[in-house]
Amino acid sequence: MLTLFDTALGRPCPLEPRDAGRLGIYLCGPTVSGEPHLGHGRVTVTWDILRRYLAWSGLDVRFVSNVTDIEDKVIARAAEEHRPVEEVAARYEALWWQVMDELGVLRPDATPHATEFVGQMVAAVAELLDRGHAYEGGDGVYFSTSSVPGYGLLAHQDLATLRAGARVEASEEAAKRSPLDFVLWKLAKPGEPWWPSPWGRGRPGWHTECVVMSLGLLGEGFDLHLGGLDLAFPHHENERAQALALGRAFARHWAHNGLVVDERGEKMSKSVGNITSLPDLLRSYDPRALRLVVLGARYRSPMDVSPQALAHARGALENLDSFARETRDLPPAEPDPGTLAGFRQHMDDDFDTPGALAVIFGAVRAARADRARAPALAAAVRTCCQDALGLPLRGAEEALGKEVADLVARRDAARRRRDWAEADSIRARLVALGYVVEDTPAGTSLHRQH
């Protein structure tokens, strides 16, 4: 069984399913108000790997991830573009899924949209008011953080110390009883989108949607809540506080991935201006390179996704693809049990992907050294990479255009008559076309340079 570091406990904890053999997982998804960036890439790829691994291990995983399609930033973006909010949200969501597909991130089993759950959120806010955990301020309804015991669990701080460090937004100061309180229902200003509610026309606060949707789709006491470390507090803390205040059992386990940092080790964030957009990145790099960078570090560490890091990953990828080509024609075999066991041991140990990767590279080396064991080792490498980690290997022969195929044929003919000058000249042309040229007993073999 997989052991994961639980943010709430502050230590690794076995991931025991609520229902035997099944696992309900919730991941905080994007606010669709702009291009996805590397931070999004890390979160989605990291937890896609975990999800695939768990499913590969035989668990029935239900993976839910939301889309925040109504929120201040979406409204601001729409205003900037002089476009309707729904149109802007739809466009960035479409871009989001396009990028996710490119990255090989599996679609969630459910993708609830905030706008589809407004009615349920209104009901939740009303119940929080009834139960005395919320109050009406001047511009909306607020949650009273001091009304729930144990607020600060995920931050590992109590209410008083959190409060002491809190910065106060002038605009909200008047309405909030405590700087830690947060808005549940935000009254609409003129021109803003709105939904009806007992407190007036408005929209739900961000922290409410994930509670309503996760509990609604996965049920009370669902297994695992995931997200970036920067969401642990206050977002996840506030989700948990609301669930507690509603008297519902919330996530049994919490896990958070480390943040993407720049070359200087500083967090990638819009305010610093050091973000890399994923569509930009994917124009220059194989999406598998990003996945390999993610696999190369533990999920909780800060991660450098510089061009240099991606270039290194590209080298490693080349090695694996080359192995896939070498072993393409081996007879089918059962995956080597030792490799699978070693791989699982690392994965189960708090999702140790670098260790798991080392096992895979070990198998690659062993297969190259031992022809007899090669089929089983290659099968293990293949299933670990492709099925468990979502890292497909390219072992297939490239489909070649006629022009290129002609060059290959001419080069093979030249080599047969030992016309090295001609063979080398054709090779130079193929290299110029972006191919890596390898001579094999069967003739010229081509594959694309990544």
Place this chain on the structure above:
RNA sequence: GGCGGCGUGGCCGAGUGGUUCAGGCAAGGGCCUGCAAAGCCCUGUACACCAGUUCGAUUCUGGUCGCCGCCUCCA
């Protein structure tokens, strides 16, 4: 100020109280090759600093320095 984390060989990145090693990328030498490419073999003697515990510490304890995150929107 509070809380959390980090500092490993050219780079990335695991790990451990002690004879033999993570792994990847890059580099150098060799083998193979018509020449290459791919692959194989060999090579680096690293753990921020200072004390302490110990027969022995990179690994434990204390301190110093440096870096980062959260406490505000953020994946």
